[in-house]
Amino acid sequence: MTHQRSTLVVVGHGMVGHRFVQAAIERGLTETHDIVVIGAERRPAYDRVALTSFFAAESADELSLLPEGEYDDPRVTLVLDAEVTEVDRAGRVVTYVSPAPGDVAEPLSNPGRVETIAYDALVLATGAAPFVPLVEGRDKDGCFVYRTIEDLEAIRVASATATSGIVIGGGLLGLEAANALVQLGLETHVVEMAPRLMPVQLDGSGGATLVRHIEKLGVTVHAGVLTEAITGEDSVAGLRMRPAGTEEGAETSTVEAQVVVFSAGIRPRDALARECGLDLAERGGVLVDEQCRTSDPHVFAIGECAAPAGRMYGLVAPGYAMAEVVVDALREGPGTFTGADMSTKLKLLGVDVASFGDAFATTPDSLELVYSDAVAGVYKKLVVAESEDGSFRLLGGILVGDASAYGTLRPLVASGIALPANPEELILPASRGSIELGMPDEAQVCSCNDVTKAQVVHAVAEEGCEDVAAVKTCTRAGSTCGSCVPLVKNIIEEHFASVGKVVDKGLCEHFRLTRQELFDVVAVHGYRRFDDIVEAHGTGRGCDVCKPAIASILASQFNGHVLDSDTRRLQDTNDAYLANIQRNGTYSVVPRIPGGEITPEKLIVIGEVARDFNLYTKITGGQRIDLFGARMEELPAIWRRLVDAGFESGHAYGKSLRTVKSCVGSTWCRFGVQDSVGLAIALELRYRGLRSPHKLKGGVSGCARECAEARSKDFGIIATEKGWNLYVGGNGGAVPAHARLLAGDLDTETLISYLDRYLMYYIRTADRLQRTAGWIDSLEGGLDRVREVVVDDALGLGAELEAEMARHVGSYFDEWQATLEDPDKLSRFVSFVNAPDTPDPAISFTEERGQIRPADSEGPVELGALIPVGAPAEGAVR
Amino acid sequence: MSAEWERVCLLDDLEVERGVTALVHGQAIAIFRTHDGEVHALGNYDPFARASVLARGIVGTRGGVPFVASPMHKHAFDLRTGRCLDDETHSVPVYDVAVEDGVVLVGRRKQAVA
Numbered sequence: 007m008t009h010q011r012s013t014l015v016v017v018g019h020g021m022v023g024h025r026f027v028q029a030a031i032e033r034g035l036t037e038t039h040d041i042v043v044i045g046a047e048r049r050p051a052y053d054r055v056a057l058t059s060f061f062a063a064e065s066a067d068e069l070s071l072l073p074e075g076e077y078d079d080p081r082v083t084l085v086l087d088a089e090v091t092e093v094d095r096a097g098r099v100v101t102y103v104s105p106a107p108g109d110v111a112e113p114l115s116n117p118g119r120v121e122t123i124a125y126d127a128l129v130l131a132t133g134a135a136p137f138v139p140l141v142e143g144r145d146k147d148g149c150f151v152y153r154t155i156e157d158l159e160a161i162r163v164a165s166a167t168a169t170s171g172i173v174i175g176g177g178l179l180g181l182e183a184a185n186a187l188v189q190l191g192l193e194t195h196v197v198e199m200a201p202r203l204m205p206v207q208l209d210g211s212g213g214a215t216l217v218r219h220i221e222k223l224g225v226t227v228h229a230g231v232l233t234e235a236i237t238g239e240d241s242v243a244g245l246r247m248r249p250a251g252t253e254e255g256a257e258t259s260t261v262e263a264q265v266v267v268f269s270a271g272i273r274p275r276d277a278l279a280r281e282c283g284l285d286l287a288e289r290g291g292v293l294v295d296e297q298c299r300t301s302d303p304h305v306f307a308i309g310e311c312a313a314p315a316g317r318m319y320g321l322v323a324p325g326y327a328m329a330e331v332v333v334d335a336l337r338e339g340p341g342t343f344t345g346a347d348m349s350t351k352l353k354l355l356g357v358d359v360a361s362f363g364d365a366f367a368t369t370p371d372s373l374e375l376v377y378s379d380a381v382a383g384v385y386k387k388l389v390v391a392e393s394e395d396g397s398f399r400l401l402g403g404i405l406v407g408d409a410s411a412y413g414t415l416r417p418l419v420a421s422g423i424a425l426p427a428n429p430e431e432l433i434l435p436a437s438r439g440s441i442e443l444g445m446p447d448e449a450q451v452c453s454c455n456d457v458t459k460a461q462v463v464h465a466v467a468e469e470g471c472e473d474v475a476a477v478k479t480c481t482r483a484g485s486t487c488g489s490c491v492p493l494v495k496n497i498i499e500e501h502f503a504s505v506g507k508v509v510d511k512g513l514c515e516h517f518r519l520t521r522q523e524l525f526d527v528v529a530v531h532g533y534r535r536f537d538d539i540v541e542a543h544g545t546g547r548g549c550d551v552c553k554p555a556i557a558s559i560l561a562s563q564f565n566g567h568v569l570d571s572d573t574r575r576l577q578d579t580n581d582a583y584l585a586n587i588q589r590n591g592t593y594s595v596v597p598r599i600p601g602g603e604i605t606p607e608k609l610i611v612i613g614e615v616a617r618d619f620n621l622y623t624k625i626t627g628g629q630r631i632d633l634f635g636a637r638m639e640e641l642p643a644i645w646r647r648l649v650d651a652g653f654e655s656g657h658a659y660g661k662s663l664r665t666v667k668s669c670v671g672s673t674w675c676r677f678g679v680q681d682s683v684g685l686a687i688a689l690e691l692r693y694r695g696l697r698s699p700h701k702l703k704g705g706v707s708g709c710a711r712e713c714a715e716a717r718s719k720d721f722g723i724i725a726t727e728k729g730w731n732l733y734v735g736g737n738g739g740a741v742p743a744h745a746r747l748l749a750g751d752l753d754t755e756t757l758i759s760y761l762d763r764y765l766m767y768y769i770r771t772a773d774r775l776q777r778t779a780g781w782i783d784s785l786e787g788g789l790d791r792v793r794e795v796v797v798d799d800a801l802g803l804g805a806e807l808e809a810e811m812a813r814h815v816g817s818y819f820d821e822w823q824a825t826l827e828d829p830d831k832l833s834r835f836v837s838f839v840n841a842p843d844t845p846d847p848a849i850s851f852t853e854e855r856g857q858i859r860p861a862d863s864e865g866p867v868e869l870g871a872l873i874p875v876g877a878p879a880e881g882a883v884r
Numbered sequence: 885m886s887a888e889w890e891r892v893c894l895l896d897d898l899e900v901e902r903g904v905t906a907l908v909h910g911q912a913i914a915i916f917r918t919h920d921g922e923v924h925a926l927g928n929y930d931p932f933a934r935a936s937v938l939a940r941g942i943v944g945t946r947g948g949v950p951f952v953a954s955p956m957h958k959h960a961f962d963l964r965t966g967r968c969l970d971d972e973t974h975s976v977p978v979y980d981v982a983v984e985d986g987v988v989l990v991g992r993r994k995q996a997v998a
């Protein structure tokens with residue numbers, strides 16, 4: 007039986023339009039429908055919620071929700087840079103212009119190509135547009151809105167030549183925009199008509215607490231003022247304002263600025279709907295019913311352009327819910343949209359702010375519980391109601407300065423379960439997290455993606471998810487704003503505890519402690535020997551897991567020689583012989599070539615050594631040279647030659663710094679803006695020999711072309727006109743990760759202090775064999791946490807971490823040179839204890855392309871044949 | 885005096901929980917001294933990696949069993965029996981060892997323990 011296929015047209019490819027298409031594909035709607043999406047922006051949907059991170063991103067692609075640029079379902083067609091200009095409801099045809107007319111100021115310059123398409127069903131997902139109040143001078147050059155990537159690009163360009171900027175509007179979006187201006191280095195002002203910031207979410211005290219935080223960051227807040235005019239000739243020179251509530255002619259004040267960003271609210275983009283005669287809500291927005299159907303049954307509206315029951319929702323989660331409802335409606339399912347949680351939790355300019363439920367205590371007979379600590383800048387309020395049985399229910403609340411309780415509190419509102427007897431304990435700092443709260447299964451854990459506790463538990467219990475990352479992939483919980491991640495983590499742990507599964511975070515059977523705990527134990531007690539540690543804090547004699555881990559901890563803290571008598575038997579394979587073992591039991595030799603720079607003389611020495619010892623020679627992926635095929639007993643002689651020629655260990659064998667890769671940089675390259683080779687060498691020499699939980703790699707590129715691939719390194723530095731951008735948490739390997747911006751435009755001194763802190767913080771707290779990317783993901787708060795510790799010095803650890811690094815730098819020595827000088831250490835480099843110079847007969851080579859290679863192994867050697875089997879003769883000693 | 889026993893080194897040459905390789909009757913034998921004073925001798929050849937390397941592994945205990953982890957791919961071998969703790973089907977030969985007057989001697993290959 008063949009079905010007639012229907013055509014579904016979606017207008018707008020923003021966050022909600024995209025989610026709609028995703029859901030349509032996932033739920034099989036494309037089996038019966040061809041989908042055509044028409045979007046006015048040049049690029050496919052991107053993460054508008056994370057818009058501000060555009061400044062930190064290397065390219066706009068990082069925000070993309072559809073990085074491939076198209077859906078992999080061939081029944082979906084994406085038409086971008088095209089604006090729908092008309093909907094003919096009677097004929098069921100939409101008309102669109104491509105490319106989109108763009109700047110409405112000059113429509114004639116871009117008449118575009120006009121096309122039409124017939125639909126069976128139409129989904130409007132046109133979003134909202136920033137509201138620009140009718141202020142005199144609002145058209146001047148230097149005035150912007152804050153909604154699209156193009157807006158941000160324009161703001162960035164203008165900021166390059168500006169010194170100060172003003173944001174009009176002190177709501178959620180205005181503070182986002184203020185954050186952006188601060189990041190762009192502008193002296194920043196926020197102008198708000200209401201007497202406090204975030205008037206929609208916060209009460210007076212909460213708003214005042216927020217102002218104090220924000221002013222500490224250098225942002226000037228002008229609350230309770232009216233904007234009279236934007237001054238300047240053609241372009242912005244400043245802004246004139248007067249106190250709210252005063253008449254025109256009252257005394258005004260003026261702030262100078264070259265950039266003005268309007269962020270005074272949004273308006274639904276409902277023009278298309280209005281023009282084709284669909285019903286609109288009183289306050290704007292396309293009026294839709296519970297199935298998100300407009301007054302025309304063939305037309306739906308979702309996201310910020312829609313007004314279910316007359317109400318518009320300026321958050322992404324309700325839009326996602328509407329998208330699901332429409333997919334359902336088109337499949338004749340039962341889904342309805344009956345309102346959404348408008349809770350918000352944000353980090354605004356580094357300050358935690360959350361507002362949820364009935365934050366303003368509008369419910370009759372509700373009570374407010376307030377905790378406020380002006381010194382610490384914390385304000386917390388709970389709105390509760392007493393029920394008939396005398397217990398309390400949580401209705402809503404506000405958290406400023408510390409929103410850590412948000413994850414626990416918000417679901418309590420939704421589920422309506424009874425609070426503990428002293429509900430104030432929920433916000434008192436001492437008891438944070440100590441209260442056990444049974445949460446019902448149907449409680450919503452992730453509001454962005456509408457995931458319940460039951461779904462998280464199901465993912466863990468039935469689908470084998472063992473950690474937050476797996477649950478994220480499986481359920482989407484935690485993948486949007488991230489505020490529910492701590493709660494998801496708790497649920498996972500609670501579940502494991504309930505089924506009696508010990509989530510053993512201990513290192514191995516010998517230690518119940520984690521690597522981080524062991525690190526602290528060693529630091530506190532000053533242990534230097536494995537035996538003391540295992541006796542005091544472990545059991546047994548250790549193994550191949552805990553011994554190298556402890557060796558690494560000892561090396562990070564004391565920087566002794568890894569082959570010292572107390573530590574050498576702890577070392578992992580490669581550390582044990584200061585070389586990398588190869589498949590046939592021989593070793594490779596990698597001298598350090600910092601930054602990849604090498605003199606011809608040194609190159610010749612490497613060539614001579616390789617020739618004289620008959621070693622296979624290869625240029626590595628790390629910009630240096632590897633010499634393979636050295637027998638263990640040959641290593642000292644090889645290194646003698648190399649050390650004499652001025653080489654030192656390259657630590658290719660250690661969980662330690664490998665290389666800091668560099669491009670040629672400003673010295674030679676016509677595009678280079680900084681000396682990347684110089685910096686790479688300085689960093690490689692600074693961090694050489696630093697023992698760490700996993701290997702560390704760095705890279706330095708001399709300009710944004712990024713020839714050093716710095717962003718695939720644990721720390722990557724990219725030169726800018728003004729200094730250096732520091733990226734962290736990148737790696738190649740099996741699970742590649744792109745490093746992300748930690749801080750921008752740093753001078754060299756600041757860069758090094760941040761790097762010192764970052765690396766030491768990693769060494770202190772990471773798990774064994776956890777690379778920086780995984781470590782950052784494992785921290786609560788992720789990259790933001792790293793930034794707090796490293797850049798904002800929120801833990802006050804900065805000086806200590808730097809001092810630890812200074813100690814490392816000061817105590818560095820070349821391991822190979824020290825080995826050559828110490829007969830005791832050298833004594834281990836023998837093939838046989840009873841025949842020190844006899845080559846191991848198990849090793850043999852053949853030739854390939856003019857160099858040696860291991861001979862193919864012929865299978866196990868029969869050791870038994872040569873040695874008589876049976877009971878030894880009594881007291882037989884030769 | 886028997887050709888079955890070969891002197892390989894002084895007990896003092898053996899560091900606790902670290903191996904050495906000895907050439908006994910032309911074969912590479914890994915010799916270990918554990919924390920409790922025992923000395924063990926195993927074939928040096930890792931049957932998984934097919935390389936003569938076991939003496940260079942880390943020595944420790946697993947559930948009380950003294951073992952060496954091959955430096956190549958970390959397979960664990962029981963120092964007393966040569967049995968691979970990760971894979972029952974593999975083992976390495978073990979040899980008699982004796983310490984006399986501070987000298988370590990390696991004897992013949994032990995019968996596989998059933």
Ligand code: SRM
Pocket residue numbers: 586587588594595596624625626627628629630631632658664665701703718736737738739740741777
């Ligand atoms: C020699 C070299 C390959 C080559 O011929 O180019 C190499 C060889 C080895 N790599 Fe590598 N890697 C080499 C560059 C790389 C690179 C490229 C780079 O550094 O730009 C990468 C990807 C970048 C990265 O690390 O993120 C790389 C990712 C790995 C990984 C995966 C790490 C991960 O986080 O997933 C391993 C496995 C591990 O470390 O656990 C690994 C492990 C190894 C080991 C140590 C495997 C082993 O234990 O035997 C190899 C031994 C090398 C030896 O005997 O010297 N090698 N390896 C390169 C030596 C670079 C150097 O000069 O030090």
Ligand SMILES: Cc1cc2nc3c(=O)[nH]c(=O)nc-3n(C[C@H](O)[C@H](O)[C@H](O)COP(=O)(O)OP(=O)(O)OC[C@H]3O[C@@H](n4cnc5c(N)ncnc54)[C@H](O)[C@@H]3O)c2cc1C
Pocket residue numbers: 017018019020021022023024044045046047054055056057058088089090091131132133134152153179182275278308309310311319320321322323325352487
């Ligand atoms: C800086 C910023 C921070 C934010 N932070 C948060 C937050 O923390 N939490 C949260 O929940 N929400 C946040 N939001 C709001 C969130 O981004 C929106 O709720 C969400 O993007 C709405 O999705 P949408 O698809 O309805 O609209 P949009 O994402 O705006 O997409 C609509 C798309 O339709 C296109 N379009 C419009 N008209 C036409 C036409 N005629 N023809 C073709 N295409 C058309 C538009 O060009 C646009 O691309 C933030 C918004 C901004 C700007």
Ligand code: SF4
Pocket residue numbers: none
């Ligand atoms: S890719 Fe694999 S085989 Fe090649 S060098 Fe790296 S670890 Fe060895």
Ligand code: FES
Pocket residue numbers: 451452453454455483484485486487488489490491
């Ligand atoms: S609540 Fe936003 S991602 Fe879960």
